[in-house]
Structures are given as C-alpha cells and as structure tokens.
Amino acid sequence: SRAKKYGKENRVSTTFGDVAGHEEAKKELIEVVDFLKNPQKYVGIGAEIPKGVLLVGPPGTGKTLLARAVAGEADVPFYTVSASEFMEMFVGVGASRVRTLFDDARKSSPSIIFIDEIDSIGRKRGAGIGGGHDEREQTLNQILSEMDGFDKGTSVIVMAATNRPDILDPALLRPGRFDRQVTIDLPNMKEREAILKVHMRNKPLSGSVDVVELSKSTPYFSGADLKNLVNEAALEAARVNKSQIDMNDFYRALDKITLGLENGSLTIT
Ligand code: ATP
Numbered sequence: 001s002r003a004k005k006y007g008k009e010n011r012v013s014t015t016f017g018d019v020a021g022h023e024e025a026k027k028e029l030i031e032v033v034d035f036l037k038n039p040q041k042y043v044g045i046g047a048e049i050p051k052g053v054l055l056v057g058p059p060g061t062g063k064t065l066l067a068r069a070v071a072g073e074a075d076v077p078f079y080t081v082s083a084s085e086f087m088e089m090f091v092g093v094g095a096s097r098v099r100t101l102f103d104d105a106r107k108s109s110p111s112i113i114f115i116d117e118i119d120s121i122g123r124k125r126g127a128g129i130g131g132g133h134d135e136r137e138q139t140l141n142q143i144l145s146e147m148d149g150f151d152k153g154t155s156v157i158v159m160a161a162t163n164r165p166d167i168l169d170p171a172l173l174r175p176g177r178f179d180r181q182v183t184i185d186l187p188n189m190k191e192r193e194a195i196l197k198v199h200m201r202n203k204p205l206s207g208s209v210d211v212v213e214l215s216k217s218t219p220y221f222s223g224a225d226l227k228n229l230v231n232e233a234a235l236e237a238a239r240v241n242k243s244q245i246d247m248n249d250f251y252r253a254l255d256k257i258t259l260g261l262e263n264g265s266l267t268i269t
Pocket of ligand 1 (some may be wrong): 018019020021022058059061062063064065068092116161195198222223224225227
C-alpha cells in the first residue's frame with residue numbers, strides 16, 4: 001500500500017490463512033518459510049539458501065500481505081521499508097539506513113527484510129533523465145553489497161515488491177540476489193469471492209448479501225479494492241444506524257467506488 005511504513009515487527013500474526021487466493025504464490029513461499037524455519041537442513045547438505053525473492057504484481061494485490069504472512073508462518077521478525085522513502089533522504093543517508101537495516105536483521109536472523117516499491121530505487125542505473133541520481137545509486141549499491149555479503153549461514157531473506165519488473169536494473173536479478181520471482185496477479189472471480197469472504201469475517205451481514213454476485217460485479221478489482229468495498233458498505237450501513245450490512249449497502253458502495261474510478265481518483269492498473 002502507499003502508506004509510509006518502516007520498522008520492525010517482532011511477532012507477526014499474519015498467516016497464509018489471511019491471504020485469499022494466490023495458491024501458486026503460497027506454494028512457492030512455503031519453501032521460503034522452510035528455509036527460515038530449518039536453515040540447517042539446507043546448509044547441512046551444502047545448499048545455499050536463496051537470499052532474495054521478488055514479488056511481482058499490480059498495486060493492492062497483497063504483496064505486502066504475503067511477505068508478512070511468510071514472516072508470521074515462519075515466526076521470524078519482519079523488517080519493512082518502502083524504497084520510495086530513501087528517495088526523500090539526504091545524500092548518504094539512504095545507504096547508511098540500508099546498512100543499519102541489514103545489520104539489525106542479521107542480528108535477529110532468521111528474519112525477513114521486506115522492501116516495498118523496489119523499482120523506485122532499483123531502476124536501471126544511469127537510465128534516468130539527466131543521468132544518474134547519486135543518492136538512488138548509492139542506496140541501490142548498498143543493498144546489492146549487503147546481499148552479496150551475507151555469510152552462508154545467515155538466514156536473512158530479502159523480499160521485495162514491484163509492479164515494474166521490466167525497468168529493474170539487471171544487477172538486482174542476478175543469481176544470489178533477487179533470483180526468484182513470484183507473480184501476484186489480480187484476482188479472478190473465484191478469488192475475489194474468497195477475498196471478500198476474508199474481509200466479511202467478523203462483520204454483521206444480512207442474509208441478502210450475495211458474495212457470488214458481488215464477485216461477478218467487481219472485475220479488475222484488486223484485493224485492496226475489495227477490502228475497501230466491504231468497508232464502504234459497512235460505512236453505508238452505519239451511516240443510517242443499521243445493525244447489519246445488507247446487499248443495498250454493497251450496491252451503494254459499489255456505485256460510489258465505480259464513480260471514483262471514472263473520475264480517476266482510484267487507480268487500477
Ligand atoms: P502495493 O503494491 O500497493 O504495496 P500490495 O500488493 O503490497 O500493494 P497489500 O498492501 O498487501 O498490497 O494489500 C492491501 C490490503 O488489501 C491488504 O492489507 C489486505 O487487507 C487486502 N488484500 C489484498 N490482497 C488480498 C488477498 N489476496 N486476500 C486478502 N486480503 C487482501
């Protein structure tokens with residue numbers, strides 16, 4: 001999501017159960033959970049644990065949610081940073097922030113570092129208007145050298161999210177760096193139904209609510225859009241002091257959101 005976020009979460013309660021759909025991605029990420037839980041199993045047989053996993057997909061499809069679920073399933077600390085934040089820093093600060101981030105994660109290894117919007121600093125070097133952006137390049141170089149510098153026994157896994165894999169610097173994708181890619185697509189109808197159900201949990205719904213109908217009416221909605229739809233429907237119901245959310249609230253919420261889309265105030269890519 002676009003929210004500014006950076007920090008360490010020691011105990012993550014998110015699990016794969018909170019992520020609807022994305023079955024293929026979960027299958028691949030279960031392996032990452034195992035690397036974190038049983039590093040000895042891999043190191044013992046001489047295998048190097050992968051260091052970087054790139055989550056590729058449109059905004060709001062649950063990349064952050066999935067990364068957090070990997071930490072929750074493995075029960076390891078989760079360090080998050082949004083790469084776009086580095087762009088706002090003074091020269092030299094980005095690189096030193098990266099150093100501290102990796103130092104901290106190594107100290108509490110096994111752990112996960114999650115870098116959101118990696119494309120904001122990970123664009124091909126020297127490709128920007130007017131040549132390179134020093135701060136950006138220094139920060140990117142620092143990330144690369146931190147990943148190269150991991151000891152064989154260190155189980156810090158760096159997960160990063162992007163919706164623009166095509167513009168990434170190839171240096172990021174080299175073996176030993178983000179050499180694994182997991183694709184996170186927009187949900188299909190069945191998946192939209194599952195996502196709606198996740199966000200309807202613990203909400204008082206009237207019998208009129210037809211989840212199948214709603215999933216049919218929401219093509220191109222991301223997980224984040226669907227979460228927003230359920231919340232808007234709840235707001236509609238609360239506004240007129242209802243104790244349950246009914247189908248009309250959902251239709252009203254849907255109208256409101258679709259209007260927003262036409263006016264360009266919501267982004268779906
Ligand atoms: P961005 O690229 O904008 O950072 P993202 O892909 O990281 O987006 P998230 O921030 O993980 O998306 O998703 C936003 C919210 O949408 C999640 O916290 C979650 O509540 C909801 N959501 C998204 N996808 C799913 C899903 N597959 N199942 C359940 N909830 C979802």
